[in-house]
Amino acid sequence: MAASISGYTFSSVCYHSANSNSDHEGFLLGDVRQEETVSITDAQISAAELLQVVEIHNHDPCAQLFSFYDYAGKLNEENLNSILKDRRKNVIGWYRFRRNTQQQMSFREQIIHKQLTELLGVPDLVFLLFSFISTANSSTHALEYVLFRPSRKFNQRITLSIPNLGNTSQQEYKVSSVPNTSLNYTQVIKEHGAEFFDKDGVMKDIRTIFQVYSALQDKVQAVCGEVEESERVKEKIQEDVNKLKQQIALRKHKATEEERRLREAQNTDSHPTPEENTELSEASSLSRITFPTPSAPERPITSPNPPSYTDLLSQDDSLLSSSSPPTSAALLPRPQAVGSPGHPPPGPLGMGLGLGLGLGASSKPVATPSTPYLGNGDGSSSDSLDRQAAGQEDDEEDDDEDEDSSEYENLVSEAAHLPIASGSVLTQGRPAALGPDGDARGSQTT
């Protein structure tokens, strides 16, 4: 089985994923066709092989997670239909983008996939997993992608190719003719070859193909103009929606304040309520809403590096709400790979050795329950609670990814560049989600 996706669709998924501060998922639309390859071997005259080719034409991004399934992974067909509408018949797969995770389907993804396969009636539904990983200093980032075909027991991974221009070599032009003194040759090709040229000596095909190209480019420009218009309209309405949400939130905030004051006035001899905390959490939920709107180019706070994990741990967890507008990717820390200050090192496997170790060894980076970061261990945003239950299965299925560490060597310039985790980092507790024997498992010395 082979699969292909256009560079534009692929880039578009990357673009939507970059805009999302948590995991991102969506559906893959396209076609599956059979290609017959005939080969002749000594054993038989013709051996026809049927190759299934999955062509991904387009993707349908989901606006948010859990839009067609719940926390238990149970599918909601109604929601699914309202998302897909008439594109349902074109669905050949779905995709998920996660940060700092393993290249494996999570338990919930497997459950969802199974249900999707049955519901959509596509036995060979594919699943495209994108995982994003960065070096500790965020100077280099890698996006890995694997296409799974979970319905099969063997050969579950399919190579995904991106058709492209390939060879634009212009060396195929001939700068000289093969020398030939035959007069007959010269005469015949001149006489009959004249068919190809117009009165100016230009090949007719050139003009024709150029006309095809021109017409196509004109159409591209025209549609581009329409897209640009629609982007501006969408931007404007999004801005309006954000402003309205702000106003409603402000009104609610005022109402709550009013209520609280009334209550306080009634409790005359009670101690002052922890005003500051309430105000802080409300103010921060308000400030969350006053983040730069998605329509304007996000202007992150002018810090060269995203705030460290430990800084954000002290904030409240209002950022966990999935209804918050996408905040700048630069503001949110990415659970960094091995060697960054926010993460405990993989233990006996050493520090700063390679990001593969970050994946294989401490497979679930620090994700304390109060973390505000929307992507954690297996990259899903609100998964942390479920992972504690499902995490057991995940851990058991974990392969030791040490052999993959060599793949990540190119993400590490020199080991010296990566900051060595300080002793204080080592004391950061691992979440219980790692399993009953969390630490031992985390070090993965298998």
Add this chain to the structure above:
Amino acid sequence: MAVSAVHLESDAFLVCMNHALSTEKEEVMGLCIGEAEPARIVHIHSVIILRRSDKRKDRVEISPEQLSAASTEAERLADMTGRPMRVVGWYHSHPHITVWPSHVDVRTQAMYQMLDQCFVGLIFSCFIEDKNTKTGRVLYTCFQSVQKGSEYERVEIPIHVVPREAIGKVCLESAVELPRILCQEEQDTYRKIHSLAHLDPVTKIHNGSVFTKNLCSQMSAVSGPLLQWLEDRLEQNKQSIVELQLEKERLLRELAAP
């Protein structure tokens, strides 16, 4: 270091990816337009796709004419956004090879830094596949150069992609420039060949066919998919607009309620 971090807008990132994934047989390149902000952060708002005059492997040099054209483009963007824009960096692709800049890249970057110490370099590595795990990979990195003795060394610069939900006009225009640039390159090559007078008709027919073939490749590999993506994006936007409109009405009703 002169630059502490680079913020790349996600729609500019989209155009870079489109460009890098357009061909696996040679390196593509372009220029980054943006501004240098306080705290030595370089903010890239859009990119310009460039023609490569020298298609030899790992020879990514920008001609003065291209730099000048890019500056004009930067001025146009400055007029549109009302912010001071200029050429702040360059990007190129490394198909099938490691994302790290080569010695030539580091030297080229050092040269640009002599004109502008905030100039940054981006590299996109693509069409990488691990045959064992059937994992594909796309990487991108940001760097500057620093002199160490008589040689130059790479300095890593943190780069973050900044979300932008709507694709900007300049980025869309850059994206649709690619087929035009490819066609121009092909036409220029053909014109040079065509001007050779001593070719016999069969050779001329051959060359004309090569031109036709190459243009067909461009249309099916680039223009076609580009058009398809634009149409899909238009559909998605139309749908989003409808949904957003409904939400706006709902919010207005909620606001109007006592």
